[in-house]
Amino acid sequence: MSDKHLLIVEDDGAFAKTLRRSFERRGYVVEIAADQGAVATALAERTPDFAVVDLKLGATSGLACVQAIHAHDATTRIVVLTGYASIATAVEAIKLGATNYLAKPSNTDDIEAAFGQTDGAAAGNVDAPLTNRPTSIKTLEWEHIHQTLAANNFNISETARQLGMHRRTLARKLEKQTVK
Known part of the structure; x- marks a missing residue:
């Protein structure tokens, strides 16, 4: 076993x-x-x-x-x-x-x-590359939308209400967002 x-x-x-x-x-x-x-x-x-x-x-x-x-x-x-x-x-x-x-x-x-099976403990990567690329407004908007969406258990209507936008507008934004 x-x-x-x-x-x-x-x-x-x-x-x-x-x-x-x-x-x-x-x-x-x-x-x-x-x-x-x-x-x-x-x-x-x-x-x-x-x-x-x-x-x-x-x-x-x-x-x-x-x-x-x-x-x-x-x-x-x-x-x-x-x-x-x-x-x-x-x-x-x-x-x-x-x-x-x-x-x-x-x-x-x-x-x-x-x-992380090889080291047996949670460890970060000190060699992770640091980037100088600034976060775009679209990325910040998407992260805010997603954070609010997750906080509302992915309830579109409640998320739209909290964000102050129409439900269909939020739905369109969610459909347009590509996940890479």
Whole structure:
């Protein structure tokens, strides 16, 4: 029996199965949870050594799952995957207990490297490149919109109300934003 237990929290069944197969080939015992309720059930049965959590689970945020996993066992190595990357959500994920934060698409190699298995401890990269590129107004706007959206559990109507814009305007802005 493997000593590497992995919990994948992902609502996209096909992607979750692909990750499962890939990690099982690497010797992990993998369990999949599609929502916060399934995470609670999985944690009641077994404490994972590692977790991969999608930031957006249907209409809810995966940040609550990160918090629950970290509260259950602070030594669990948690990597958040998202197609909605922003500085605000990355900071919140780390504050709630995530070890690392990766933008989609990320493969098994990226995720395993983010777990930091080689050093056994969370460590930053002192050689990370520093950039002089100023943040654009559009990027700042997108980060503010996404932060407000996440705070409202991805409720478009409430987010639009808080931002003082029409719901359809917000929906158009969200559709135009490309995630790299």
